[in-house]
Structure formats: C-alpha cells, structure tokens
Amino acid sequence: MATRTSGDFAITELINEDAFQNRSHKKEYSSLYQNGYSKHSDTNSLCKQKKYLNGHTLTSSSDEEYLNFKDKYLNGTSHNKHFKKEKVLKESFEKPLLITTLLTLLSFYVLMFLGYLSQALFPPKVLKQRNREGYPRLYDKFSSFYSRYVYRRVRDCWNYPICSVPGAEVVLKDRITKDHCWTFEFTGLERKCLNLGSYNYLGFADPKSSCTEFAIECAHKYGLSTGATRQQYGTNELHVELEKLTAEFLGVEDAITFGMGFATNSLNIPALISPGCLLISDERNHASLILGMRLSGATVKVFRHNDVKDLEKILRTQIYYGQPNQPKEQHKPWKKIFIFVEGIYSMEGSIVHLPQIIALKKKYKAYLYLDEAHSIGAIGKSGKGVVDYFGCDPKDIDILMGTYTKSFASAGGYIAGSKKLIRFLREHSYGSKYACAMSPPVTAQIIGVLKVLMGKDGTNLGKTRIETLARNTQYFRRRLAQIGLITYGCEDSPVVPILVYLYSKIAMCVRTLIQNNIATVGVGYPATPLLEGRIRVCLSAGHTKEHLDYALDMLEKVADDIGLKHSRLPRDTKPIEYEKIELN
Amino acid sequence: MDTFKENALNTIGPAIIVLVCTVFYLSKKKQPKKEINEELLNERILTYKPEPLIDYSKIHYDNKDIEIPAPDESIPGCLNLAKVNYFNFLNNHEFRKEAEVCIKKYGVGSCGPRGFYGTVDVHLTLESRLAKFLQMEESVLYSYGFSTISSAISAYCKKSDIIFCDEKISFAAAQGFLAAKSQVVYFKHNDTNDLEEKLKEYEKKGKHKKRMSKFLIVEGIYASTGTICPLPKLMEIREKYKLRIFIDESLSFGVLGKEGRGVTEHFGIDRSDVDMIMGSLEGSLGSIGGFGVGASIVVEHQRLSSLGYCFSASLPPFLSQVAVCALDIFENNPGIFGELETICVKVDRQLRSLEHYNVISDPLSPLKVITTKEVDNRFEKITLIHRVCTSKNIYMVNADGYLKLNVSIVLDDSDIEKLLTTLKEAALICNDN
C-alpha cells in the first residue's frame, strides 16, 4: 500500500489473472489528473501498452481472454467490434485524513455516551402500552435506545412533510419542535426549497407534462384500481401496453410489471431461485434485493462494493469448492450462480462495472441480475440505463429489473428479459399471483414518459431532458470538486453523495441547507458505514443552471462554516462553462 | 447513579468486544488456507454446467391464458364478482375527480421514500384519519398491500421468537415469517383447542427463554376461506399465555362491525388489547396500499425498521386521497355497513340453498368461497363450472378447486338470481360430463 500517492484513491482495478494469483502484487498509481482522477497503470496488465486518457478502461484482460477462448472453441467473431465499446469510467472514492476518521469515531462515541446519559436522566416521552405487564418487550432494548436517544436528536432532518409536487422545487411544511424532537408542530407556514432530495431524475414529476394529462384521462376511463390481481381479472389494456413498450424501450423480448419496486425484487427473486443456488451480491445492494435473496433460501456470498476482482475471486473459489457439506468430500457444483448488482448505487453514486461483470459472467457461466432502479432513464445516451451507457447488449443480462418510481415519477417496477423468462414469471411470480395490479393512472404516467423518451410523441423533448440531466451532472460534480468537497462515485452519475463524515455534521448540514431553502437528504449510520456520513444530492433535468449555482454557492458557504473541504486533490481552477460541457 | 455505571459499562463493553473480534479476525487471516489446485480449478470451470435460468418444465400456459384480463363491464348482464369492490368505490366518479385534483397538485408518484421528502401531507392526513377511525394512537402507511403484511411482521419477529399462527394464514404473512426467520407453529384452522395444546406442549418443553417473544398472528376474515377468526377465545388465550397478537384485517377492515371497524368491533374487543392491526387499502377502501395501526410505542418502531416502509417510495398521493374519501363516507354514512351485511347474508343463504355446492365462508363475509359437494375431481369440476359461468358473463375467481366471489353493495336481486341459476346450470352440465 505504500506505493499509493498521497491522495489515497480507491480507483477501480482491472480484472487480472496474475494479480489474482499473486495477492501481494503491487499497484502503481501515477499521474494525477487535474480533475482529481488518476491514471491507472498496472505492471502486469494489458492496458500498459495502450494509451488511455485517464481513469479506467473497461476492456479487461479477462474480456480478452474470454474472446480468445471463444475464438478457439467457437470460431467467434471479430475482436474489433468488441473493442469499439471501450468506455472510460472516471470515478473517485477519496479517503479522508486519519484525523477525520478518528474524530468521527470519537464523536460517535460521545453521541452514544450522551445518549445513555440522557436515557438515564430523562424518561422517554412515549406512553407505555396498557395492560402489558409480564410480556416480553416487542423489540430489543438497543434499537429503542438508538431511535429515542441517538436518532431522535436529529429526527428533524428526515421525514420532512411536503405539500407540493416533488419537482425541481418543493414546498416543505414548516414544523418546529419544542421538546427536542419528541414531537413536532406545524407552524402553518410553508417553505419553498430547491429540491435536491427527490429521485426525480428526468423531471417528469411536474404535472404540467402531457404524461400527467394522460394519467388523469386514464383515471377517469379505467378507475383508480382494478381491484384484482394480475392473474385473476386485474389485467387491462394499459398493463399490456406498458409491458410491450418497456420491452421495446429496453431492447429485450418481453417484460412484466408490478405495482411496487420493492416487491418486484422481494417477490420475484424467490420465484426464480431455489436452495442449492449461489447468489453473489454486491455489499451495497438495496434492502429489497437482500430480502429477496434471503427469502429464496439460497446461499449468499457478498463481494466488496463494485470490486470486480473480489467478485472473480469468489466465483473461482465457489466453482472450485461447489456446494458445502457434501458427504465424503464429494464435489457437487452449484445448481446456478447468480450475480446481483445495481446500475447506480443510490448511496455511493457509483456506476456498476458492467462490461467487466458481463465478461466474468460469461467466463464463469453465471447469471446476471441487474437492478436498474436508479439508472433507468437517468444515464445512457437514450436513457436506457447502464446497459445503454456502456453500449452493452441487453441480451447479455439475464434478468433486467428496474423501478418506475424514480425517473418516471410514478410507481412500480418491472422485470425484463427473454420471452421464456417472462412467461415463467407471469405464471409463478408471487407478485402476479397475490398482489394487486398496478393502478391505471400510475401505468398511464409511465406509458406517457416512455413515449416521450422513445420520441414516439413526435418531439425530441425526451432527448433534451436526458442531455440536460447529463450536463447538470457534469457541471455540478465538477464544481463540487473545485470547491474541494469530497464526493463519491462516478462522474456521470446524477446521484452525488457529499461526504461530511461526522454524525452531527450531517444534521448541521441538512438543517442549514433547509434554512437556506435547499432540500437535501442526509444519510448516516446504519444506512452507510459508521465513518462515512454524507449528504446526498439527486440532480434532475428540471434543475436550471441558476438552481445549481445557487445550490453550489450555499454548499460552499456551509462547507466553509462547518469545515467540509476535506479534499486534497489538485483542483482545476478554470471556470466551467455550463453550455460548453461535452457530453459523452 | 447505578444506571449511570451500567451505562458506562455498556459503552465500554462493545468497544472491548470489537477489539477482541478484530484481534481474532486478524489472527485468523494469517492461517494459511487450503491451497487451490489450479489444474482442478480450471477443469472445474471448463466443465461447470449450470442448470438453465428457469425450469422450462414449469411453464404450462401462454401469456393469454395465465393473465385473465378484466372483463368489459359495459356489456349488459356482465357480473364481475372477481374484483374486490364491496362498496362500489372502484366505480365512484367522485373519487376519480378527487384523484384528478390530487394528481394536478402533487403529480402521480412521490419520487422518494417517506424519509427523503416522500412524505406528502395527504399521507399524514390519511395516517391520522385511519388511527382516528380505529380509535388507536398511531398508524403507518405502506405503498403495497402485500408488503404491508410481510414487512410489518418481520419488523417485530426475530430469529429467536416463536410465532403461532393459523394454518390458513395468507401467503403474505408466511413470507413475513420467512423473512423474520422465526420459528413458526401452525395450529388447525380456527381451532383454539389445538392452539392451546400447542402452547401447552411448548411451555412443557420449557425451552423458551425469558427474553423471547411469542406472537399470535391471525386474520380477521381469512382470504383463503372467507371464515372469521374466533377472536374472543383467542384474546383469552393471549391473556393467559402472554402472547403478542397481530391481526391481519385486510378483508375485515371496513366490513365487519356496526361501524366498519373490523373484527374487533364485531366481537366487542377492546382494541388496545391488540398489539397491532394490519390492514390493506385494497379491500373495502378501493385504493392501493396498506397500513398498520396500534399504540405509538409499537407502531413507531416500524418507521425505522420495517423494510417495506423505509426502503420503498411512498404511496402515490392520489391513492391516499382516495382512501381519505372512502373514510369520509365510512364516517358520515355508517349505514352502508349494514347494507353490505344484509347482502352478504342474503347471498350466503341463497348459495347454501344450492344442492350441489358447499359454502365454506362465513355468512357475514363479503368474500364467498364455494366448492362442489363431491370431493372427487373437484379441481376439474370447478374449472368446468368456472368456464360455464364465464361464458355467461359471470366472472369469479377459480382458486384451485374453490370458487371465490366478492359481494358488492350494488348487487340487486336479479343479479343474485342470475348468479344462482347459472351456478345451478353449470353444476348440471358438470354432472352430465
């Protein structure tokens, strides 16, 4: 590790056979780039011979190896086609100074200590349940302590009620607390804020668009609920149309939809997977994926966040050892191996290393489950998510899952893939068997948005929105780097986590920003690692340059006030011109 | 300052544990692992042949056959008993207008989970209205009926706990048990003696630790049978064995009881003795979503630890608005519960008069479950009867040998008459075959 340069990056590494075999293999990081990303040169890897701009290339050695393999055995097609798809991923996960880490840890202990102290001194202001003497407690002591004496003190930063569209701007219902956040009172005032918190990536939440008109029309025509499950009389024309459009949009054969994104994961994974399968999951996967995996009863292994090498290592060892607990050391291979990843990770802002993972999946004959909840609509040239962003073939991904809650400003989720897969799901998914069908206006809104994105409405409004979002993202992230804030994730991801580390700074930040009419989201333990408290900004195509400039000015002010400029990367001081940003 | 000392220890304790664990972890890492044999590995990679993604043998139907579309209700004589529409709220045009206003104000989706600017004021209104309607302290709103039950259960039940539940419990609850990983003991359907026996057996074993909770989970009206749970007896048992009781009122909320407050009102049970009531907006309220109500101290816990609540976007505002409208009607016009009951009883009596059918459901239940008297070939027979009824424009749910029909307040005598004659005819055709 000593060879790492002062700004200690966790930049992505290539899959490399040799590196895998030799764990102590040394990496060299050199030539810092002005925008804070570093060039990666690895003594053993192929990329040494090629000239790359900076960052990380996605033509990996294994990919090549796979192709060679294919050439040898299958007389495969040309290399060239494949190599055209190279994409440079610029991402950064700058580490804080040791002192920041120590302070964070210390502050957490102080917080816990104060919590215990106040628990001893002040009884909780909640009524006990009546007539429950002698009953065991309903939930454990620690969680009630944590929620009442640690979380409560910052409770005002979350669950802020709104009373308008969650568009580019949002109206918060002002509330105050007179008893240290035990209870809140509404002041009757409203506060119009710039909305950096909602997942409204493409700005379709605004009800002025044609999609919402269509939704209202369908509310009158079809009612608000079909009152039945998809399998038994709950399916109407809208559902069928939506599924067709979704499949067409994604470039796959068929798709199936459900009324809730969370349930799409938790109800379908168990239908597809049985015990005896191996599930390899990214450590930052969403709760719904984890729940689905748990319900399936299969074995789950976790790999380090977005670390393709770790994934490969797990794949190799697991194929080597097979299913555990076999009699007499017999070798019993796993029935199926699944890799579970997300497109954009909502807390890290990182984009999955899809081409490498596809290469691995092919090499080790695993299946790939991709959750595009945050990425669908938000990235890619035509808004088709990470698959589009990397120019991969959607057919390489066995199960494409996504939600309509974010970019589509609606609700629900889909699973897309081959005709056979979807037919299987229609029959066996718990979601279509037991759960209510999607509400017609919700369905109509998605259909409307899909039509705009695909240009079927005869305009290029969809394309404009996608480009605006990409431009906003680049602008905002680069400006943040200039200010000197530490952000996580990939340059093109509209989810921007800004690291503040200390627990109390999260609250401080969110409160000050709300005071200054900016609504952001703070995330701390347990949703993130203890030492990596952050606030998160979700950009939207609805934001104008003025919005962003205002937000950046405020962020800079807050950063100065409470000391957030932790970044030690060299800064590019050239002013960034919004209109001239090149989109890739 | 005894507590203080204890608390100080509590803080230092974890630190020591963490230290010990780290040392242990580091020392473990140094141990050399069993070597991987490269050749064998490569061979295994080459020869590894996974099973296909899906089990093709399990595909039985075409898309068209598996997803039965909603019937066209504008055709005269069409009787759709497949959808849940007790108070005809699904066809209420006032509701649609309210929804339109709401969509214009808030948009369609909420674009975020409750914690992250997804709490719209109509959510808060609906939560307080639900709590008020049920006369309990607090309620919490979910965006999907199915996830309500499973998430709410797994927020409380832990691996070390034991759950006693009816064998006919819904699939959603069973998923909740799975997620919670608790030990589950099923008792015979609505058989309180069996439950007591199981409890006694369990106590006798004496395996239980003091800390562990015992849960009793039942449904108000069972979705698979249409029967009502014997709540008074269950409450006695709860008291005696100190069980925590959760009632799933997905179907019974807004149906049973003089003022529609569900199975507790029906039996005159004090609701504060029930730990939590889970319900669905997809039943009598004619919307989509679900809720849990109970004492604040209980419900509050879900806001931080229920997966379906924390990690999913909130309910679209217009769907909450619809539920508020429905509650308005419930509160201003409690007579409709009596009306529904009259129809339920009427339909039940008529169905019981049929010679070829057995009625399983309770007379008061708006969900009627019937099956053939003969047990042989029940599955085929019901399928045939179902087909005959469908051809006559009467739509019901065919659930593996049982027919399920949902009574609605708009059914008039001629509709019931038509239903009965068709069922009779179908039975005759079926017996001829």
Ligand SMILES: Cc1ncc(COP(=O)(O)O)c(C=O)c1O
């Ligand atoms: C990766 C991922 N999957 C699924 C979901 C759940 O989607 P929904 O909000 O529609 O329930 C989310 C939402 O936060 C998500 O981030």
